[in-house]
Amino acid sequence: MSKISKQLEKLYDGLYAEAEAILKMYSPCEVKVRNGHVKCLGCRVKDEVALQNELCCGGCNFHSVTGCTAEKPLACKLWLCHTAKTKYPEVEARLSVLREIARSNRLYVYRGDKAMTMRNAMSYFRWSGFMPTLLTLKRLFV
Numbered sequence: 344m345s346k347i348s349k350q351l352e353k354l355y356d357g358l359y360a361e362a363e364a365i366l367k368m369y370s371p372c373e374v375k376v377r378n379g380h381v382k383c384l385g386c387r388v389k390d391e392v393a394l395q396n397e398l399c400c401g402g403c404n405f406h407s408v409t410g411c412t413a414e415k416p417l418a419c420k421l422w423l424c425h426t427a428k429t430k431y432p433e434v435e436a437r438l439s440v441l442r443e444i445a446r447s448n449r450l451y452v453y454r455g456d457k458a459m460t461m462r463n464a465m466s467y468f469r470w471s472g473f474m475p476t477l478l479t480l481k482r483l484f485v
């Protein structure tokens with residue numbers, strides 16, 4: 344594994360852990376089981392029947408009846424729907440900082456798991472000749 348790949352992976356894991364900690368602290372999706380169906384803040388204001396048990400994962404290849412099967416889907420951890428964003432602006436503000444770091448390092452891939460996202464990023468950096476910005480979480484949050 345190249346040095347850049349190791350650094351990118353470290354950044355990926357750091358961003359994922361930080362996003363998870365933020366989501367755990369605020370629970371902006373307000374996920375609950377109601378009448379045997381998993382519901383969230385976004386689902387409740389949309390079509391409850393159509394979206395039952397899917398939250399915002401409908402149509403994703405990683406979605407299963409038991410939930411997400413992707414390993415560390417970073418972009419999904421960094422994204423909030425309009426309803427959740429509006430109710431929890433402080434969460435959106437914190438996630439948006441992480442999202443920009445992910446974007447600038449090619450680590451923000453729609454419905455991508457870790458392997459897919461890392462592959463895309465490495466392929467971009469290999470062929471473009473650009474270098475990742477590799478801003479560390481430590482630099483941002485100390």
Ligand code: SF4
Nearest residue numbers: 372383385398399424
């Ligand atoms: S982002 Fe919105 S739609 Fe998706 S799980 Fe959270 S509240 Fe539900």
Ligand code: SF4
Nearest residue numbers: 400403406411416419
């Ligand atoms: S990858 Fe994202 S959209 Fe797909 S099932 Fe997992 S959390 Fe949902």
